[in-house]
Amino acid sequence: MTASPPEAARGAAPKRQRGHERVAAILEAAGSLFLDKGYDAVTMTEIAASSGTAIGSLYRFFPSKETVADALLGTYVERLGAGLAALRARADALAPADLADALVDVMQELRARRGVALALVDARGLEASRHQVRETMLASLRGLLDAVLPALPPGRADPMALALLHVLKGVGQVPQGEPYERALLDEYRRLLRAYLLMG
Amino acid sequence: MTASPPEAARGAAPKRQRGHERVAAILEAAGSLFLDKGYDAVTMTEIAASSGTAIGSLYRFFPSKETVADALLGTYVERLGAGLAALRARADALAPADLADALVDVMQELRARRGVALALVDARGLEASRHQVRETMLASLRGLLDAVLPALPPGRADPMALALLHVLKGVGQVPQGEPYERALLDEYRRLLRAYLLMG
Amino acid sequence: MTASPPEAARGAAPKRQRGHERVAAILEAAGSLFLDKGYDAVTMTEIAASSGTAIGSLYRFFPSKETVADALLGTYVERLGAGLAALRARADALAPADLADALVDVMQELRARRGVALALVDARGLEASRHQVRETMLASLRGLLDAVLPALPPGRADPMALALLHVLKGVGQVPQGEPYERALLDEYRRLLRAYLLMG
Amino acid sequence: MTASPPEAARGAAPKRQRGHERVAAILEAAGSLFLDKGYDAVTMTEIAASSGTAIGSLYRFFPSKETVADALLGTYVERLGAGLAALRARADALAPADLADALVDVMQELRARRGVALALVDARGLEASRHQVRETMLASLRGLLDAVLPALPPGRADPMALALLHVLKGVGQVPQGEPYERALLDEYRRLLRAYLLMG
DNA sequence: AATGAATGAGCCTTCATTCAT
DNA sequence: GATGAATGAAGGCTCATTCAT
Numbered sequence: 001m002t003a004s005p006p007e008a009a010r011g012a013a014p015k016r017q018r019g020h021e022r023v024a025a026i027l028e029a030a031g032s033l034f035l036d037k038g039y040d041a042v043t044m045t046e047i048a049a050s051s052g053t054a055i056g057s058l059y060r061f062f063p064s065k066e067t068v069a070d071a072l073l074g075t076y077v078e079r080l081g082a083g084l085a086a087l088r089a090r091a092d093a094l095a096p097a098d099l100a101d102a103l104v105d106v107m108q109e110l111r112a113r114r115g116v117a118l119a120l121v122d123a124r125g126l127e128a129s130r131h132q133v134r135e136t137m138l139a140s141l142r143g144l145l146d147a148v149l150p151a152l153p154p155g156r157a158d159p160m161a162l163a164l165l166h167v168l169k170g171v172g173q174v175p176q177g178e179p180y181e182r183a184l185l186d187e188y189r190r191l192l193r194a195y196l197l198m199g
Numbered sequence: 200m201t202a203s204p205p206e207a208a209r210g211a212a213p214k215r216q217r218g219h220e221r222v223a224a225i226l227e228a229a230g231s232l233f234l235d236k237g238y239d240a241v242t243m244t245e246i247a248a249s250s251g252t253a254i255g256s257l258y259r260f261f262p263s264k265e266t267v268a269d270a271l272l273g274t275y276v277e278r279l280g281a282g283l284a285a286l287r288a289r290a291d292a293l294a295p296a297d298l299a300d301a302l303v304d305v306m307q308e309l310r311a312r313r314g315v316a317l318a319l320v321d322a323r324g325l326e327a328s329r330h331q332v333r334e335t336m337l338a339s340l341r342g343l344l345d346a347v348l349p350a351l352p353p354g355r356a357d358p359m360a361l362a363l364l365h366v367l368k369g370v371g372q373v374p375q376g377e378p379y380e381r382a383l384l385d386e387y388r389r390l391l392r393a394y395l396l397m398g
Numbered sequence: 399m400t401a402s403p404p405e406a407a408r409g410a411a412p413k414r415q416r417g418h419e420r421v422a423a424i425l426e427a428a429g430s431l432f433l434d435k436g437y438d439a440v441t442m443t444e445i446a447a448s449s450g451t452a453i454g455s456l457y458r459f460f461p462s463k464e465t466v467a468d469a470l471l472g473t474y475v476e477r478l479g480a481g482l483a484a485l486r487a488r489a490d491a492l493a494p495a496d497l498a499d500a501l502v503d504v505m506q507e508l509r510a511r512r513g514v515a516l517a518l519v520d521a522r523g524l525e526a527s528r529h530q531v532r533e534t535m536l537a538s539l540r541g542l543l544d545a546v547l548p549a550l551p552p553g554r555a556d557p558m559a560l561a562l563l564h565v566l567k568g569v570g571q572v573p574q575g576e577p578y579e580r581a582l583l584d585e586y587r588r589l590l591r592a593y594l595l596m597g
Numbered sequence: 598m599t600a601s602p603p604e605a606a607r608g609a610a611p612k613r614q615r616g617h618e619r620v621a622a623i624l625e626a627a628g629s630l631f632l633d634k635g636y637d638a639v640t641m642t643e644i645a646a647s648s649g650t651a652i653g654s655l656y657r658f659f660p661s662k663e664t665v666a667d668a669l670l671g672t673y674v675e676r677l678g679a680g681l682a683a684l685r686a687r688a689d690a691l692a693p694a695d696l697a698d699a700l701v702d703v704m705q706e707l708r709a710r711r712g713v714a715l716a717l718v719d720a721r722g723l724e725a726s727r728h729q730v731r732e733t734m735l736a737s738l739r740g741l742l743d744a745v746l747p748a749l750p751p752g753r754a755d756p757m758a759l760a761l762l763h764v765l766k767g768v769g770q771v772p773q774g775e776p777y778e779r780a781l782l783d784e785y786r787r788l789l790r791a792y793l794l795m796g
Numbered sequence: 797a798a799t800g801a802a803t804g805a806g807c808c809t810t811c812a813t814t815c816a817t
Numbered sequence: 818g819a820t821g822a823a824t825g826a827a828g829g830c831t832c833a834t835t836c837a838t
Contacts, residue, residue, distance in 0.1 A: 040240075043828065044829060054803045060802075163387055163390050180361070183354065184361055190394075191390075194394045194397035197393070198396070242812085243813080259818080453808095453824085457809065462809080522635035564764070564766075565764065652801095653835090802835085814823085815821100816822090
């Protein structure tokens with residue numbers, strides 16, 4: 001990606017390379033804008049300008065505004081899915097308090113890696129994608145609960161996953177860089193520990 | 200417009216009365232629409248039609264779309280404030296578990312009484328009003344915590360209020376009429392009890 | 399429409415009146431433009447400007463470009479239908495040569511009264527309306543043929559109506575004001591007479 | 598432009614050959630597309646793809662969309678001209694009824710050989726080319742009329758050519774493959790015979 | 797000379813807001 | 818004051834055309 005002899009792989013590679021960079025730039029710009037102003041308030045023209053892309057090129061990569069949001073959401077689901085899957089793999093060895101911490105860690109990491117898509121989870125007009133994110137997470141959470149809290153009464157897993165999901169959304173929304181960031185994350189840790197232990 | 204000698208004093212009262220009805224009708228209609236479709240997707244024309252108001256009149260009462268949302272948010276803050284103030288009044292007699300239940304009850308009542316404004320709490324472009332709602336609630340929650348959990352370490356009240364606020368938002372968002380509505384509300388009760396007791 | 403006492407019928411009437419004038423102005427402008435440049439090449443903005451209407455108002459009356467064309471086509475069908483119906487009423491008394499002349503007269507009159515819609519009969523993307531115009535005319539023509547040429551063999555009415563339709567389209571397209579206008583119309587008269595007598 | 602030593606001569610011939618093939622492929626593809634969807638609705642990208650040409654190459658051969666249409670129209674004029682010239686050569690031996698049939702035959706043959714350009718004759722924005730087609734045909738038709746109908750009064754040749762042209766356009770537009778194709782062509786034959794004999 | 801990614805003017809349409817009646 | 822027709826800035830998107838590779 002960097003140290004290549006002067007005129008190395010030309011032709012196809014550069015083009016694709018560029019494409020990838022473009023797409024990345026667009027998604028980054030779009031993510032920031034969505035986060036700042038909300039889905040509806042962001043203009044395709046704005047996204048284009050903000051990512052140094054011509055409007056026509058933007059539409060070459062993403063044939064509609066919704067597509068941009070979907071891609072963002074997709075990335076988010078992927079990362080989130082990966083994080084939760086990793087957790088699941090070691091779930092049997094986790095005490096409830098450990099699960100609480102681990103969940104906060106997963107969300108925190110996502111935020112750090114620009115898990116910007118959170119701005120879109122509440123956006124209207126993206127029903128399909130949003131639903132997918134939601135269901136993916138709920139399924140993962142139910143799985144984790146089954147593994148970590150085997151004594152949980154049958155009917156509890158579903159509402160518990162729902163409540164957990166909402167709390168985790170809060171974790172993901174903790175603003176980065178604010179003075180109370182750390183304190184708030186710790187607070188969420190406590191909340192989740194209490195909930196998973198006693199709930 | 201009727202039979203008024205000079206030009207004033209006469210029709211004033213009835214008109215003012217009507218004005219109140221109109222405003223109420225508008226806010227009700229706007230609330231429902233915002234809840235259904237989201238702030239951006241709702242049209243001023245739609246609000247006017249749906250509330251039986253002429254678009255021109257709508258603009259007499261609310262000089263901009265944002266104003267309508269602000270008013271809705273304002274109503275929300277008022278009701279919420281009233282509910283929390285009532286709670287505060289009897290805070291000294293509340294055990295943590297009681298506070299948990301009481302908070303859920305307050306939110307639930309708001310929802311039942313069309314505390315529709317929740318749809319707007321995440322709407323962008325309403326920063327000012329949103330911030331006010333937020334600060335109002337945070338202050339109330341801090342007060343409640345001080346009263347109910349006197350042993351709370353100094354630095355905890357703020358983040359705890361923040362976390363609480365997020366959870367309560369979740370309570371307010373429980374969809375009405377869904378089969379799992381009851382179960383989810385109970386779940387939030389458990390969560391809050393655990394948090395307030397152990398957190 | 400003109401000589402009305404100073405402040406006569408106000409209120410509703412003026413509004414509707416204006417609406418009618420607007421619609422008329424729009425259709426007139428659109429007709430001219432379509433005729434000049436063809437359906438696709440004409441811009442809604444152009445129609446608006448050319449008819450002294452704001453783009454938003456244009457869309458109040460005609461919610462899409464296609465609607466404008468349809469209205470034009472509709473007017474055309476109406477007028478054409480009326481003309482042919484009138485012909486039909488006296489068809490039994492018509493000799494073939496009379497029918498030829500009468501058909502040319504009908505088309506000529508349409509042209510004079512801005513039967514502009516001809517420009518649209520070949521436009522793509524207006525299939526539905528175009529088809530209607532076509533079928534209306536074909537049915538009328540078949541009726542006329544049955545009445546005026548009772549000896550026509552069964553299978554001939556349909557293709558004859560088709561051929562007639564094409565010729566009449568030509569009549570409707572004779573440019574107005576050209577030096578050869580009269581001569582060409584006479585030529586079409588001859589053609590139709592010959593066809594209806596001998597064909 | 599032909600035998601240049603240095604860098605040409607080599608791949609030139611094959612390439613030129615290829616050029617011809619490319620141009621033919623492009624025109625064929627463009628013709629079909631124009632016929633199917635109309636001039637405006639067809640995309641340059643579409644033409645390129647449909648003819649297996651890169652968009653850049655397409656623009657090397659035809660520097661604009663209009664150019665493509667012009668070329669198509671040109672081909673059409675050529676073929677039509679050839680057909681009418683052939684007719685002209687044996688005009689002295691033709692009776693009016695023969696001319697009628699021969700004209701229909703010429704048009705029919707054009708259609709069969711993808712005389713697709715008919716779709717363009719009414720396309721706007723191609724004024725220049727269209728005019729040329731028109732004038733070419735009118736001149737040919739006048740010549741034929743002079744030869745076949747020597748008794749025609751002086752002033753008649755022009756309008757008669759005009760009317761004839763319109764009818765022939767109709768012949769060229771008879772849809773291929775429709776059940777009534779044959780019947781309609783026969784009908785046009787009758788029409789032309791009647792016109793040329795009695796008109 | 798070939799390729800196709802990039803460009804941006806311009807299109808259709810919507811909707812918050814104004815203002816003549 | 819009410820009313821709703823009128824306004825026009827702005828948005829999402831397309832496509833003819835160019836130009837770096």
